[in-house]
Amino acid sequence: MQIYKVGGAVRDALLGRPVADIDWVIVGARPEELLALGYQPVGKDFPVFLHPESKQEYALARTERKTAPGYHGFAFHAAPEVTLEQDLARRDLTINAMAEDAAGQLIDPYGGQRDLKDKVLRHVSPAFAEDPVRILRLARFAARYRDFTVAPETLALMRAMVAAGEVDALVAERIWQEFARGLMEAEPSRMLEVLRACGALARLLPELDRLFGVPQPAQHHPEIDTGTHMLMVLDRCAALAAPLTVRYACLCHDLGKGLTPTEALPRHIAHESRGLPLTRRVSERWRVPSDCRELAELMTREHTHVHQSLSFTPQARLNLLERCDALRRPERFAELLLACECDARGRLGLQDRPYPQRPKLLADLRCLQGLNQAELSAAALAQGLKGPQIGAAIARARLAALAAMAQT
Template identity: 75%
Template sequence: MKQYLVGGAVRDRLMGLEVKDRDWVVVGADPQAMVKAGYTPVGRDFPVFLHPKTHEEYALARTERKTAPGYHGFDFQASPEVTLEQDLARRDLTINAMAQDECGAVTDPYGGQQDLTNKVLRHVSPAFAEDPVRILRLARFAARFADFSVAPETQALMRQMVAQGEVDALVAERVWQEFAKGLMEGQPSRMLQVLRECGALARIAPEVEALFGVPQPAAHHPEIDTGAHLALVLDQCAHLGAPLVVRFACLCHDLGKALTPAELLPRHIGHEARGVPLLKRLSERWRVPSDCRELAELVAREHTHVHQSEAFGAEARLRLLERCDAWRRPERFEHLLWACECDARGRLGLTQKPYPQRERLLKDLQATLGIDLAAVSAAALAEGKTGPAIGRAVQTARLNALLALQARLQAV
């Protein structure tokens, strides 16, 4: 029985990167031998065991055979006779198909080290075409290793997979899982680029694909193309360290621009409301978590108002806070402003431009959150007010807080 460190851990060690997760493969053993050695079985689809001390996962070396379309259509075979090379052959990319023994010796039967040197993402074997999730994984790795290119033969294979309908068999949860990981990488725009080049984006996210080629006014968008703007916005999300909820909201913030009638171009008047049904459809199809859905809808609806808020008076800023439910959901409101800053700075030549709207609206929020609502309500009750009248008293108190803040800022 021999144990090998495999996959991403080997790749990252060779690249001099921090190893966050370690996966192991065991050659020459069966489940009974693993249990006898003190490992705990946890795998449902194939034999995976937890180490008795480190609790890291150890999988028996296995082969796989395609039996049906889609992600689940595989038959796995694990036995002591399966070799390390056979196990590595079923992996997606050459840079992920290497193993390292306890002495540090690397087994690299498919040229992973050479592809690391050349910065190439290349499939291990034609079996890559049997699992459509691998297209998403490759696109995610392209977003992580932005200076890596996709091998021409791998690009051709992915286009063939899309043409044959393999991508249409993807399970919603896996699409979201991989896409979410890609959004959190260092250059998310590369994921969109790779998926577009093979035709997969049009299949899994036609609402996003439709943005490419849609023009915008150069005065506000020097990059002109809406899809190019989206790519810049997503990379700004990475630059500013935005969380997933913000990055998904930015992905969906301009979907309505693909539906703007010709008479409302080039300013895309009303694209905010047109985008909401599209992002809801995308969210339902991918089964996106509710916090991501809710913020995406808020950003789609309100991002242009946030951009314009510097010119708003106190009453208009108060209405913006009300529409955003900012007092009950202050964290979500902060995420909205974060997304709007990414949107504003995701423009050609404007990536370093300040975004004072974010700081100012946060000050507005803090000023209105500082009101003693119990005292305002008690005073209203003492004056004989009830129901809606108390609500109006609270609104007046908040407006006065904004006016006082405005006066202080103007005096500085």
């Protein structure tokens, strides 16, 4: 029995990057032997075990065979005679198909170290085409390793996979999982660029794909193209270390611009209301978690109002805060403002422009939070007010507080 460190841990160590998780492959063993040594089985589709002490994952070397379309259409074979080279051959990219033995010796049968040096994302074998998830994984790696390029032959293979309908067989949960991880990488725009280059974006996210080539007013968007703006906004999210909720909201916020007329002037009137059903459709299709879904809908609906809020009257600012449920959901409101800042700064030449709307509206929220609602309610009751009259009195007090702030 021989044990090897494999995959991402080997890759990242060679790159000088922090190693988070370590995967191991065992060659020359049977499941019964591992059970006798105290390993705990956890794999459903193929033999994977937890080490009795470290609890790290150890997988038996295996081969796989395509049996049906999509992600789950595989038959696996794990046996003592399966070699390390055979196991590595089934992996997606050459940079992920390296191993290290117990003595620290690198095993690199498919040129992964060379591709790391040349900064190339290249598939290991034609078997790459059998698993459509690999398209998403490669795009995610492009977002992580910003200076890597996709090998031409790999991009051609990905295009062939899209044309064959492989990406149409992907399940919603896996699409969201890979997209979410890609959005959290250092340069998420590259994930979308790779998916667009191979045609997968048009299949997985047509609402976004149609934004490319759609113009916007130059006075607000020097980059002009709506799709380009979206890429810049996502990279601004990464620069500001925004959480996933904010990044997903930014991904969706301008989808309505793909439906608004632009024949005369590309003003995109009512793109917010047109975009809201599209945002909901994407969230439903991918089964997006509720926190991401809710912020995306709020961002789609309110981002232009937030941008314009410096010119709002106290009443209009109060209305905005109430529509956003800011008093009950202050954390979500803060995320909305961060998303709006990413939107405002995700524009050509404006990446470092201040966004005073964010601190101003946060100050408005703190002002309202400083009001004691119990005391306001008690005062209204003492005046003989009831029911909706009490709510109206509280609203007047809030408005007066915001008006007072405007005069300071």
